[in-house]
Amino acid sequence: MDDLEDSEILRVAGAVEEVDRGQYRARLSEIYTVAGHPHGGYLQTVVASAALAAASAEGAPHLHASAVTTNYVGASEPGVVSLGVEVRRVGRGASFAHVTMRQNERLVVESLVVLATLNESDQPRYQDAEPPMLPARDDCGASKGGEELSIASVLEQRLDPATATWRDGAVSERGETRAWLRLDDGEGTWDAWNLHFAADAMPPATFPLGSTGWVPTLQLSSYVRRVPVGEWLRARQWCVVVAGDLVDERLELFDERDQLVASSSQLAMVRFPVRDSS
Numbered sequence: 001m002d003d004l005e006d007s008e009i010l011r012v013a014g015a016v017e018e019v020d021r022g023q024y025r026a027r028l029s030e031i032y033t034v035a036g037h038p039h040g041g042y043l044q045t046v047v048a049s050a051a052l053a054a055a056s057a058e059g060a061p062h063l064h065a066s067a068v069t070t071n072y073v074g075a076s077e078p079g080v081v082s083l084g085v086e087v088r089r090v091g092r093g094a095s096f097a098h099v100t101m102r103q104n105e106r107l108v109v110e111s112l113v114v115l116a117t118l119n120e121s122d123q124p125r126y127q128d129a130e131p132p133m134l135p136a137r138d139d140c141g142a143s144k145g146g147e148e149l150s151i152a153s154v155l156e157q158r159l160d161p162a163t164a165t166w167r168d169g170a171v172s173e174r175g176e177t178r179a180w181l182r183l184d185d186g187e188g189t190w191d192a193w194n195l196h197f198a199a200d201a202m203p204p205a206t207f208p209l210g211s212t213g214w215v216p217t218l219q220l221s222s223y224v225r226r227v228p229v230g231e232w233l234r235a236r237q238w239c240v241v242v243a244g245d246l247v248d249e250r251l252e253l254f255d256e257r258d259q260l261v262a263s264s265s266q267l268a269m270v271r272f273p274v275r276d277s278s
Helices: 040-057
Strands: 017-020 023-028 064-072 079-089 095-103 106-116 141-143 155-159 176-183 217-224 233-243 246-254 260-269
Touching: 023 040, 040 064, 040 079, 040 095, 040 106, 040 217
Parallel strands: none
Antiparallel strands: 017 023, 023 079, 064 106, 064 217, 079 095, 095 106, 141 155, 155 176, 176 233, 217 260, 233 246, 246 260
């Protein structure tokens, strides 16, 4: 798997190789990292790849990972990981799998995956979520990230200036970020698989509240509801509650039809600068 090590193409960087029945390995790319560690949404795509492969081998007809819930048990690094998949049930409408990821014999990720097949032609019967109102892309600030944000080289973010006040050092009363998102890996467009990457691709909604850049995800659940259409996604992420050193965040993604194609919920740790009380 040496050819996968530094691939910018998400389809390649998120691929798995079968070792034995229910056993896979992958090479985590250095490109899809934040502060040197593999990005949480990227890890979700690797997990989805393993679950889909194992379920297919067990006879499941399903084409998509419609829900992935991951506990980030330990920190992972770029390099080879092993994945064990237990297909819990193969069903007609949905199948279920449990996936573990280990690196150097240490558990780093544990996930539950729901597999289904999304019908591209179906229209939503009901949609309560509204796509965020964003300025034109040219009026939104392009985020290139810092040296520690390697995924900025494969993900174009156009941040709504109204929710990117932290870039100018200002603190907001609302924990919310909005942006246009485009996959810029040299090959791919958004699809039902890589939406699990997009579901964790926004700047933390704690940034407008003045948090530090340290916001590690403990648990992430991403739900893919539609096969997306178009090159750009509109994204809105917001804080539900910040209490103690934890934040509960939600995210919604809309395609160019204004349809909700994916959403996510995550629990993360958060820090705020210590203010001088003197």
